[in-house]
Structure formats: structure tokens, C-alpha cells
Amino acid sequence: MTGHVLCRVEDIPDGTARGFDWPRGETKVKILVARRGDRVFGYRNACPHVGVPLELDPDDFMSLDGLHLQCSTHGAQFRVEDGMCVLGPCIGRPLRSVPVSITGGMVSVGD
Ligand code: FES
Numbered sequence: 001m002t003g004h005v006l007c008r009v010e011d012i013p014d015g016t017a018r019g020f021d022w023p024r025g026e027t028k029v030k031i032l033v034a035r036r037g038d039r040v041f042g043y044r045n046a047c048p049h050v051g052v053p054l055e056l057d058p059d060d061f062m063s064l065d066g067l068h069l070q071c072s073t074h075g076a077q078f079r080v081e082d083g084m085c086v087l088g089p090c091i092g093r094p095l096r097s098v099p100v101s102i103t104g105g106m107v108s109v110g111d
Contacts, residue, residue, distance in 0.1 A: 003110030006033060009102055012040070017061035017069060017080075019045055019053075022098065022109050031098050032061055033107060034069060034080045040107055042100030043083050047071040048093040069095070 006020050017034035030045040030053055045053045049071065055061050056072040063070040068077040068086065076088030083095035100109045 003099070003101070003108035006100075006107045006109055009035070009038075009040075009105050009107055012107065015062070015066055016059070018059045019055060019061070020109070029098075031109060032069070033100050033109070034061070036080060038102065040100045040102055041080055041083070042098040042109055043069075043078075043095035044098060046096070047073065047076060047090065048085060048095065049074060049076055049088070049090040 012018050012035040014035055014037060017032050019032050021028035022031045032043055032045045034041045047054055052073055054071045061069050063077050069080060070077050074089055076085050076090050078085050078095055083097055085091050085093050098109055099111055
């Protein structure tokens, strides 16, 4: 297996997202991983609006209706599948994707 193992698939309940630190050399990059069934979607945890992390409370990444990722600072909402902002001050600008995958029931990030 390549990449950095983050967790088991079941550690991200279906329809939710979790935050992680991705070790990259001497630094750690804040990312989030959203799960939709047997698919996962990874993004840098930085809002395109002003660059802050999306969540104020741990792992609180979803909109109230559970359909979109949401930035808690000014309420921007992003499609889970491609990270595009569809509502809020950074509409039309996407979250930066990171490569995540599932292998053997484990979620990993990296190539
Ligand atoms: S910082 Fe995310 S919407 Fe403003």
C-alpha cells in the first residue's frame, strides 16, 4: 500500500467527514475526508474565501441538511464530490483536492 493510512473506512460514518493531519516532510497539512458510501473525497482543510479551516468544532464539516461541506466562518457550502463552492462568498471556487483512496478497508492519502 502506498500513501499515508488515515483510518478505517468505518471511522468516517457514511455521509460525514473527518479532519486529519497529513504528514508532508517536516510539516503537517490539514485535510478533511468526506465519505459517501464506498467512496471518499479528500480536500485541504482551508476555505477558498480567506484560507481558514472549515470547521470550528472537531469534525463539524457538514451543512445542516447533510448535503454539502460547509465553512463555519461565513457559511460557504461545497459539493462533496468535487469541492466546488455552490453557496457563499467564494462561490465558483473549489476546495483543493488531495488524493485519497480506500484499500483493504483502510482510508489513505497520498499517491
Ligand atoms: S472563510 Fe469560509 S466562507 Fe469565509
